[in-house]
Amino acid sequence: MDEIDRKLIELLQHDAARPYSALGEAVGLSSGAAHERVRKLRERGIIRRTTIDVDPVALGRGVLAFVMIDSNAWMGDPPTAEALLAVPVVEEAHVIAGSSSLLVKVRTGSTDELQAVLRRLFQIDGVTGTQAIVVLQTFFERPTSSLSAC
Amino acid sequence: MDEIDRKLIELLQHDAARPYSALGEAVGLSSGAAHERVRKLRERGIIRRTTIDVDPVALGRGVLAFVMIDSNAWMGDPPTAEALLAVPVVEEAHVIAGSSSLLVKVRTGSTDELQAVLRRLFQIDGVTGTQAIVVLQTFFERPTSSLSAC
DNA sequence: GAGCTTACGGTCAATCTCATCCATAGAAAC
DNA sequence: GTTTCTATGGATGAGATTGACCGTAAGCTC
Secondary structure, three states, X not given: XXXXXXXXXXHHHHOOOOOHHHHHHXXXXXXHHHHHHHHHHHHOOOEEEEEEEEOOHHHOOOEEEEEEEEEOOOOOOXXXXXXXXXXXXXXXXXXXXXOOOEEEEEEEOXXXXXXXXXXXXXXXXXXXXXXXXXXXXXXXXXXXXXXXXX | OOHHHHHHHHHXXXXXXXXXXXXXXXXXXXXXXXXXXXXXXXXXXXXXXXXXXXXXXXXXXXXXXXXXXXXXXXXXXXXXXXXXXXXXOEEEEEEEOOOOOEEEEEEEOOHHHHHHXXXXXXXXXXXXXXXXXXXXXEEEEOOOOOOOOO
16 A cells, blocks of 8 residues: 555546546556556455446435434444334434434435435434534535545 | 446446446447447436545544534535635534534544544634534445335 | 427447557566 | 666557437428
């Protein structure tokens, strides 16, 4: 995991369809060497998969909200994860430190649908309350930077 | 944007390196037709780019936090966005409805570094306070579902 | 309604790029 | 000195890309 690997990741995050020859050229290696490095990054699980970045609005998911979930029990176990996984509009689910116990990111098509999701979250075992934070505008969403922190 | 397009997006989100022939077979089309549909999805901006999914821990970003930012001025303008964009560990920045005015997602290597980031956020014009929500465990993070909501 | 035009996808096949694999060589570690 | 790792460069086969061609449906004219 050296500087070249980081650069390769940076390049692939920006455009994973780039040919290996271009990739190699950008980091000063042959296409074969670039290929081998990327193969190893995948093998080691550092690169998990190649995917596409989709416009949520085009998918009819124009409403974004973060929901903090309060509970009267420990929510860090698999049954909770599965219950949340079963709700397609829940994109992220985290166990957090603080007064609430869970934080989830939800993308719906309307505020009506958001309300329906909140109702559904309420029905999960242990949930005693929710607090929705509705997003008015997203400045940006970007992948994890591979550069060292500034 | 019909059922086949949605299926193609679903498949590509899972593995964007899949050959067009396999893609076509999965939706009952020829490779050429699948290719043409994907090309148009890109052209229309529904597919923004192909990218890779990277393990944040491998990049030395094992600490995830959401930070709610309070302010004494309107923070929804470009200068604020640029100030946040300049901090590499800030992955997302949203203008929110509610008592705080901004919500940002931050990934750092350590809590020390998180503290440094909070200090830096404080220095942005208009910021009067921050409230960090530290993530203990992430259940999952997944792409926006292209299936219609349940 | 019949016939025509056009737009829109679709299939199939030809071509050409690129991924992939392998032999080899050099450098670094032990 | 030996082993291991990583690079290069070339062969080859897979797959992306493109163009020619076809079927269908909508809209138009008569």
